[in-house]
Amino acid sequence: MQSKASSFRAKTFFITGAVLLGIVVLAFVMSLVCSPYDPNATSAKEILLPPSAQHVFGTDNFGRDVFSRILDASKYTIFISIAGVAIALLLGVVTGLPAGYFGGFPDRCIMLFNNSIMCFPGILLALVAVAVFGPSMFNVVWALGLVFAPTFARVCRAGAMELKTRDFIMHAKVMRVKPLRIMYSHILPNLMPQLLPATVIGLANMTLFESGMSYLGLGVQPPDASFGKMLADCKAYVLTAPWLVIFPSLMLIIYILGLYFMSEGIRVSYSGRSDS
Amino acid sequence: MTRHTHIVKVHHLSLAFPTRHDPDPKPVLKDLDFGIRDGEILGLIGNSGSGKTMTAMAIAGLLPEGAVITGGSIKFAGEDLTAMKPRRRRQMLGSNIGVIFQEPSTALDPLMKIGTNLDEILLTHGMKDKKERRERVLNMLGTCGFTEPEEIYSRYPHQLSGGQRQRVLIAGAALLEPRLLICDEPTSSLDTVTTIQILSLLKDICHKMHMTVLFISHDLSAVRNFCDRVMVMREGEIVDRDLAEDMLLHPRSGYTAELLTNARLDTRMLGLERATVDYSASPVLVAKDITARYDNSSADVLKGTCFEIYPREILGLIGSSGCGKTTLVKSLLGLMPHGGTIDCDNRQTGAVFQDPVSCLNPAHSVEWHLLEPLRAAGVKLNKQERINRATQALQDVGLSADYLSRRPRQLSGGQRQRIAIAMSLMLEPSLIVADEPFSSLDSSSAAEILKLLTDINRERGTSFLLITHNIHIVRQICPRVIVMDGGTVCEEGLTSEVLAAPKSDAARRLLEAEATLHGENFSE
Numbered sequence: 001m002q003s004k005a006s007s008f009r010a011k012t013f014f015i016t017g018a019v020l021l022g023i024v025v026l027a028f029v030m031s032l033v034c035s036p037y038d039p040n041a042t043s044a045k046e047i048l049l050p051p052s053a054q055h056v057f058g059t060d061n062f063g064r065d066v067f068s069r070i071l072d073a074s075k076y077t078i079f080i081s082i083a084g085v086a087i088a089l090l091l092g093v094v095t096g097l098p099a100g101y102f103g104g105f106p107d108r109c110i111m112l113f114n115n116s117i118m119c120f121p122g123i124l125l126a127l128v129a130v131a132v133f134g135p136s137m138f139n140v141v142w143a144l145g146l147v148f149a150p151t152f153a154r155v156c157r158a159g160a161m162e163l164k165t166r167d168f169i170m171h172a173k174v175m176r177v178k179p180l181r182i183m184y185s186h187i188l189p190n191l192m193p194q195l196l197p198a199t200v201i202g203l204a205n206m207t208l209f210e211s212g213m214s215y216l217g218l219g220v221q222p223p224d225a226s227f228g229k230m231l232a233d234c235k236a237y238v239l240t241a242p243w244l245v246i247f248p249s250l251m252l253i254i255y256i257l258g259l260y261f262m263s264e265g266i267r268v269s270y271s272g273r274s275d276s
Numbered sequence: 277m278t279r280h281t282h283i284v285k286v287h288h289l290s291l292a293f294p295t296r297h298d299p300d301p302k303p304v305l306k307d308l309d310f311g312i313r314d315g316e317i318l319g320l321i322g323n324s325g326s327g328k329t330m331t332a333m334a335i336a337g338l339l340p341e342g343a344v345i346t347g348g349s350i351k352f353a354g355e356d357l358t359a360m361k362p363r364r365r366r367q368m369l370g371s372n373i374g375v376i377f378q379e380p381s382t383a384l385d386p387l388m389k390i391g392t393n394l395d396e397i398l399l400t401h402g403m404k405d406k407k408e409r410r411e412r413v414l415n416m417l418g419t420c421g422f423t424e425p426e427e428i429y430s431r432y433p434h435q436l437s438g439g440q441r442q443r444v445l446i447a448g449a450a451l452l453e454p455r456l457l458i459c460d461e462p463t464s465s466l467d468t469v470t471t472i473q474i475l476s477l478l479k480d481i482c483h484k485m486h487m488t489v490l491f492i493s494h495d496l497s498a499v500r501n502f503c504d505r506v507m508v509m510r511e512g513e514i515v516d517r518d519l520a521e522d523m524l525l526h527p528r529s530g531y532t533a534e535l536l537t538n539a540r541l542d543t544r545m546l547g548l549e550r551a552t553v554d555y556s557a558s559p560v561l562v563a564k565d566i567t568a569r570y571d572n573s574s575a576d577v578l579k580g581t582c583f584e585i586y587p588r589e590i591l592g593l594i595g596s597s598g599c600g601k602t603t604l605v606k607s608l609l610g611l612m613p614h615g616g617t618i619d620c621d622n623r624q625t626g627a628v629f630q631d632p633v634s635c636l637n638p639a640h641s642v643e644w645h646l647l648e649p650l651r652a653a654g655v656k657l658n659k660q661e662r663i664n665r666a667t668q669a670l671q672d673v674g675l676s677a678d679y680l681s682r683r684p685r686q687l688s689g690g691q692r693q694r695i696a697i698a699m700s701l702m703l704e705p706s707l708i709v710a711d712e713p714f715s716s717l718d719s720s721s722a723a724e725i726l727k728l729l730t731d732i733n734r735e736r737g738t739s740f741l742l743i744t745h746n747i748h749i750v751r752q753i754c755p756r757v758i759v760m761d762g763g764t765v766c767e768e769g770l771t772s773e774v775l776a777a778p779k780s781d782a783a784r785r786l787l788e789a790e791a792t793l794h795g796e797n798f799s800e
Contacts, residue, residue, distance in 0.1 A: 005341065005342075166634045167629040167630075167631055167634040167635040168634060168635055168636055168637045170609075170611055170627070170629065171627060171629065171635060171696065171699065172648070172652070173609075173610075173611055174609045174610075174611070174625065174626070174627040175624070175648065175649045175652045175653075175699070175703075176624070176652055176653070177648065177651075177652040178652070181651075181652070186637055189637075189639035189640065190637065190638060190639045192639070
């Protein structure tokens with residue numbers, strides 16, 4: 001039974017998260033259909049203009065419209081975070097479930113590999129991968145996916161280890177259900193309360209990593225826009241043209257806060273009804 | 277007539293779970309009016325969902341989130357608990373009101389030694405002297421029947437058996453010498469022999485420390501042998517109350533009589549009728565010299581178990597906790613590696629497990645559960661056939677097609693157990709292994725499930741291996757019984773002969789415990 005207080009809390013989190021994410025998604029849609037300017041078009045006459053009716057968020061040091069660039073950046077940010085998390089989730093589930101379910105030697109092998117990835121700082125590994133294979137958006141996506149996979153693998157492994165001793169899994173074994181089906185059809189749906197919030201948090205962390213890498217010049221490559229890249233480019237103008245810092249940071253904060261609220265909402269709504 | 281002083285007086289108490297959408301819901305407790313006399317042991321019986329636990333939690337002040345007392349009052353030694361400030365209310369817990377819960381395995385902190393667990397209780401209630409605390413705890417462990425308190429003091433909870441843990445919990449509750457002790461089904465997860473130990477310990481301690489006890493149970497016979505007075509609850513109301521002896525021998529209300537019939541499992545009243553067994557036919561299962569051990573232990577749990585099950589037979593398997601019953605089930609079902617041979621009819625073996633809470637997958641609907649055995653066996657059906665098969669399976673276990681789309685959490689324990697049975701039946705097995713299928717159900721649900729099992733046995737000719745610690749059930753429906761002790765079968769024979777003249781020590785112990793707990797005239 002879901003109590004009144006927790007359902008109210010879950011709803012508040014969901015609505016707040018949805019409103020914040022809605023802003024970013026709106027930017028994403030606008031970048032596809034009605035960007036006011038070409039985000040990469042430079043103009044020597046309109047350098048570092050403050051926000052005005054013509055350029056709502058002002059222009060940068062090349063005279064590019066900041067508003068259009070933010071719309072464009074949200075497109076890449078959303079793509080990278082979703083694609084990266086999808087790779088991480090897939091890898092995590094595919095390795096974590098068998099490790100937890102079978103235990104023993106396969107478990108030790110898989111976890112040895114996972115733990116060796118986890119003992120390096122994630123950003124360092126991703127940077128090395130990108131430095132070796134060359135900076136490009138696709139390299140960033142798979143590198144981040146690989147770095148984030150062990151987190152999901154751990155969630156799946158722990159869940160499988162706990163659930164495999166329950167009577168309903170015993171029952172499935174007695175019915176001669178094949179191990180693959182037990183893992184994906186019997187165990188995996190029960191891990192959703194842990195996996196869904198982890199996925200959403202993963203999206204937020206992935207975005208921060210991507211911004212960090214782009215800030216260092218190893219992520220999205222010019223002339224494409226990214227929030228991290230935009231912040232890096234305006235370092236010299238923080239005091240003279242603060243709008244160059246404020247608006248990209250604001251969008252980043254909105255996106256990440258929105259994701260956190262969403263994951264909190266999912267967590268609360270699951271914990272409210274799992275008591276039975 | 278003597279006047280009794282009441283330690284607890286519940287006056288027209290009503291309780292409900294109001295929500296924003298439904299501000300005036302059906303009450304969970306309706307106008308309860310009763311008193312607990314000083315020094316008595318009051319039993320509270322009724323089926324699951326009748327409001328027994330809610331009543332106890334209302335008195336203890338441990339109501340779940342969302343529960344609201346909509347009317348009436350609870351007076352403890354003259355003080356109104358419902359009007360009390362939360363802080364004062366908390367202080368009442370432990371020192372004035374002690375509570376013992378059902379599940380001894382989760383009530384102790386697994387990371388703390390037993391001594392630390394108990395020490396903590398005294399420390400929170402302001403006993404500063406470390407030496408004195410240790411003395412008190414050791415004394416209390418001794419009182420609670422531990423012959424080596426020092427040894428228990430330094431052990432961890434997982435190193436104790438269920439019965440020992442329950443005794444530790446009783447010790448913990450008794451440490452503060454509360455005036456009222458609330459026991460919420462303290463024995464329902466224990467076997468008969470241990471139950472008796474716990475009940476006699478509770479009775480002893482109550483007399484020694486002059487404690488009043490509110491004892492909640494669905495085991496009617498335990499209540500009869502343990503309590504002074506009994507109240508019967510049904511759907512949030514008290515429907516009957518009397519002295520224990522009088523009520524259970526001569527029930528006044530129809531509902532109490534029904535509960536008693538269910539608890540007695542009278543074959544004629546319930547219409548239990550099993551199939552007739554042909555012992556000249558070849559057995560459906562022959563087990564020879566089964567040995568098994570757990571990974572990290574050096575000793576065998578099963579030491580050469582041999583037995584066979586004939587077609588259409590319900591074979592009873594009894595034995596005290598730890599004798600290897602569950603390990604045997606796992607070996608038979610192929611859930612753990614074992615030595616020896618198991619010759620089984622090629623058709624699939626079905627299984628019904630003890631715990632109705634974890635026997636179904638919480639993430640899936642009833643329909644999914646019913647069709648899973650077919651999918652696993654590779655049976656291909658179209659949508660309409662699937663629905664027909666699932667509906668038929670539900671009807672076979674006495675449920676309507678409405679249940680198809682429900683989730684396990686929307687079902688009661690008895691209903692879940694029915695779904696588990698329906699799943700086992702989907703592939704028409706020749707043998708179903710049932711591991712204590714009744715022990716976590718109340719007496720009415722248990723009677724229904726028992727009837728269902730005998731119906732399946734009669735109509736389909738399915739054999740059963742029925743593992744239970746209820747000897748009464750074995751007496752009623754099993755033509756043959758085997759008794760296990762220490763990993764081997766120590767006695768085997770016709771039920772009537774084994775129970776009338778047990779040859780082995782293990783069987784004798786079980787029967788003695790049964791007689792003490794349920795009383796001869798009750799089971800006959």
